[in-house]
Every structure is written in structure tokens, then in C-alpha cells.
Amino acid sequence: MASISGIYSASPTLKRQKPLLKSTSLFRKDSGSVSVSFSARSKSADRGFPVSVAREISAELSTADGAPAKKKGLVKDPHALWRRYVDWLYQHKELGLFLDVSRVGFTDEFVSEMEPRFQAAFKAMEELEKGAIANPDEGRMVGHYWLRNPKLAPNSFLRLQIENTLEGLLKFSNDVVSGKIKPPSSPAGRFTQILSVGIGGSALGPQFVAEALAPDNPPLKIRFIDNTDPAGIDHQIAQLGPELASTLVIVISKSGGTPETRNGLLEVQKAFREAGLNFAKQGVAITQEGSLLDNTARIEGWLARFPMFDWVGGRTSEMSAVGLLPAALQGIDIEEMLAGALLMDESNRTTVVKNNPAALLALSWYWASDGLGSKDMVVLPYKDSLLLFSRYLQQLVMESIGKEFDLDGNRVNQGLTVYGNKGSTDQHAYIQQLREGVHNFFVTFIEVLRDRPPGHDWELEPGVTCGDYLFGMLQGTRSALYGNDRESITVTVQEVTPRSVGALIALYERAVGIYASLVNINAYHQPGVEAGKKAAGEVLALQKRVLAVLNEASCKEPVEPLTLEEVADRCHSPEQIEMIYKIIAHMAANDRALIAEGSCGSPRSIKVFLGECNVDALYA
């Protein structure tokens, strides 16, 4: 079977813990916010669900996989709700990060029943961090946690690989930013732009981080080619214009064989040739050693190559060279990103669910979606710079959780749908439906306490700033949704910084891993994507056969126009007639020397031949 992946060269008992929020400052004064201190160390009678609350819970449900039965019903009494809020609020002091799961309706009983599953998940995570083959289908270790703490790597070889890569990419990016490494023929005398070519996990992390953290005037600005859409590629290249001469092209592909990325590279290389530029002097590859891309970059003598490790999945690769190199080149403090992720990982290692933020997320997802993905996760960051977080999470969560079979081979068709853009913008788009329409979701609000850098805020009406409106919109939406029984989680950070973004990424990476264990699926492979790739390869192979058949008929004297049935028969693919029609319509729409007579609207009337006979192809 022909494939389009090809060559790169041209052609149950939870011991409830006391909350540790003793005299805690919720809003840190040093960040300029109001300081509100409170003590959350409550008497044991106050902890957890008050009896009255438990009574409010109704409507018992049972789950398909014999998992703990779920009782639904949300706490509505304001005092009980406040106690629930305080009781369940998670705070990471050093990161200034809070997690509020009080608006998810899980009960104490449910948490207790889930306890054995959580302990199994923690154990699995511990094994994974020690280097177990956590991706059994592919026989791979899963080591993205080692990237921010190389000492955790199971052996010194891997530790050195991580450390050397980090050191190498920091040096490279410093040299590029300082102008020590420069493009050969740019009037600017230094690199000013990055063109990142990659798709999926090789694009989404860098896109999210660039949007979240790049300064207003970065040393190098970044653009992305993340598709095989010719018009999209042309647009990026046209936008670069003469700055192509000072563009560092970073081609990112773990496998080194992804067709969209290969096509992007070939298109960019063509643009370089047409501009009389030497691509190799401006090209950087990030890929697994020995991949097609790696070999191409080595043979062609590209400016630099950085490794992507076998044990890092695409969707968890932001803290590898994939995410760190583009970030560093934009002047983003990548060591802070790593530090934020490391701190978050540390707190996610506790085996006490209530003190483990990733486990709290997984618990909430499980409750809200019945452990079956019965509800979608709508992610609403109330901060423009976090716009792409939901898109990033979409791959992280859906590619990890959306699986046909569980680890025991049972057909489960698991999943957790993620979508969202940002608040309050979405309030004027689809929140109407969330509040009143079909109840098929739960929300994750991402709240950022700091509105603006200190000293820049002003009151646009007495006592109220622009940021106060954003805050009001978030709180109002959260309350309005809850008032109509719509559950939500709120993640709060002080500011959008490299540290908090690193922590957010680590939080969700871990939550996905734990959730996958709870529902017994392999989070680290993606067999379903292969079906689409294979089918795409088959379509292109069929297109080649169609062209060969048409060429043969067009080389006859006189030319022999063919009906679609005749083309399909001669391709030995009569069952593929619809696809052949689409192939011909697509080629005709793109001026591909193909002449189609008849009307596209009535396919049976179509007769087709080529404008020119390619004699060489006849004997190929």
C-alpha cells in the first residue's frame, strides 16, 4: 500500500485530610492585589460535606464499568457552599496557584469509593517516573517528567541527554539572539524571524507558549506553518517577505516523517530557492535521531539539529527542545518554565487526593463526565494571552483519552471532549447555550488575578477598572452556570508568567495521566490517527493511478475522453468511483492540465482527458 509518509529530500476509603490553609494569604500582597487572609483549618465537624449537604444529593446513577455509583445534585445553600469551597480549595503557595473544585458535585462517598483507583493511579505514575514501559503498545517509556528534573531519569545516559540538550539549545538561542550566529545574506545582520514548521504536538505547545508569553517586542518573532494548506503556507511566506533572508526555519517532527510537515518544509525550501537563499544555513531540525528529517538535515548540513526523545510524546513535548528552543529564541525564560513545571510535578506526587491538584482535576473530570466522557470540558481562560490553552489541551486530553480499547483490550470508546476560546469573549458567542441549552459539558475557568503590570491600571469609572469587568464577567458566569446546575472548576494563577505557564502545562499533563489510569486506558499512544493517515495515503495512490489511466487515454490518436466509470474500471477500482470523481473535481479546480467535459453537478455526464500527453510517464 502506498503511503504519503515519504522522503524529506526534494523531489474506597479516603482519609480526609485537614486542609493546610492555615492563616493563608489568598491574594498575595506582593503582587499588588488585595490581601485577604483567612484560616481554613476548620474543626473536623466542619470539614467535608455537611450532613445537610449530603442529603441534598439525589438521583443515583450507576456507571457502565462497575465504577463507583454516582449521585448527582449540587450544593446550593450559600453557607454550605462556602464551607465546601474552603474545605476543597487547593493552594500551591510557591506557585501562587489555586484550584477550586467546589462547583463540581462529587460527594465524600464518591471520593472514598474512588480511593483505591487513585492509589493504583499514583502507583502507576510512580512506576512511569521510574522508567516503566508506560506505553505498552509501543513498548516505550514515558519520560516528560524527567525533562524538568533530569535527576529523575532512570539512568545517567538519559539524564545527560536531557542536560546536554538543554545546555546546547540555550547556547544556540543566546548566540542567535546576540547575533553571533547570523543568516548569511540578510541586511539585518541577524535573525529576526522564526518560521516553525510542525503539526500537532510539534506545533500546539510552541503556539500556546508564544501567545501566552512572548514579549511585545521579542528578539525573534515567530510564525507557524502547521498544515499542508498551500494557501496558508503562501500566506506565511508572503508575510515574511524580504525578511525570509533573516528567518530561522525550525522544522519540528518527532517521527521525522509526518507528511504535512514534510510538505511545509519542501514549500519553504522552494521559497528559499526562488529568493536565491541558502536554506541549509537557516534551517534547524528538531527530531528523533536517525529519522528522515534528521538524516536530511545532516546530509544537507543544516545550521543545527536538536534531539526529540523516543520517550517523549508529541503532546507532552513542550518542555523538550520542541517547546524550549522556540520559546528561548523569543526571549521567554525557559528555566522559569521548567521550574514551574518541576514545582507542580512535586505537588502532584502526594498520594493524598485532596492535596494533589492533578488528582483533584482527574476526580472532577471523572465525576462530571461519569468516567465515560459523557460531558465535554469547556475551557475558558479569562485572559487573552491564554487563548490557545484550550487548543493545546484539546490535543493533550483528547489524543490521550480518546481510545477505543482499554488496557485489558475491552472496547470502551473512551474520551473527553475539550473546546473553548476565552472569556469574556465567548460570553457573547456560545455561553447562552451553556447556561440554558443542552447540558452536556462542564467548564474550567482559568482566572488570572493580575490584570495589568503594576502602575498601569486606572479606573475607567469610579472604583472600577477594565480588569474588574473581566473579573466580574468570570465570577458572574461561574455563578450563573452553577445556578442552573452547570458544574465548573476554577484554576487561578497570579499572573501569566513562564513559571505559571510551566505549572499549568505540568498540571494538565499529570491530570491526564491520572485520569487515564482511573479509566484504565493507555494515555500515551494514538493508534486512531493512523487510520486517517493511511486513508490519505490511499487517496493519493489512487490519484496517481487515475493520472496514469488518463495519460494513457490522452496519448491515443485521437484522444480518448473517458467517463468516470471507465476511469474507475481501468484503475481496477470500480468501488472507488466516488473518490475518483472527487479527485478529478479537485484537479480540475486547480488547473491541473485536465479537461473535463460535462457538468460537475451530474457526474454521469462527465468525460475527462488530459490536455497534454506525457509520453515519458507512459513507460515509467
Ligand SMILES: O=P(O)(O)OC[C@H]1O[C@](O)(CO)[C@@H](O)[C@@H]1O
Ligand atoms: O511530531 P510528529 O512526528 O511530526 O507528529 C505530529 C503529530 O502527529 C501525531 O502523531 C498524530 O498523528 C501526534 O501525536 C503528533 O503530535
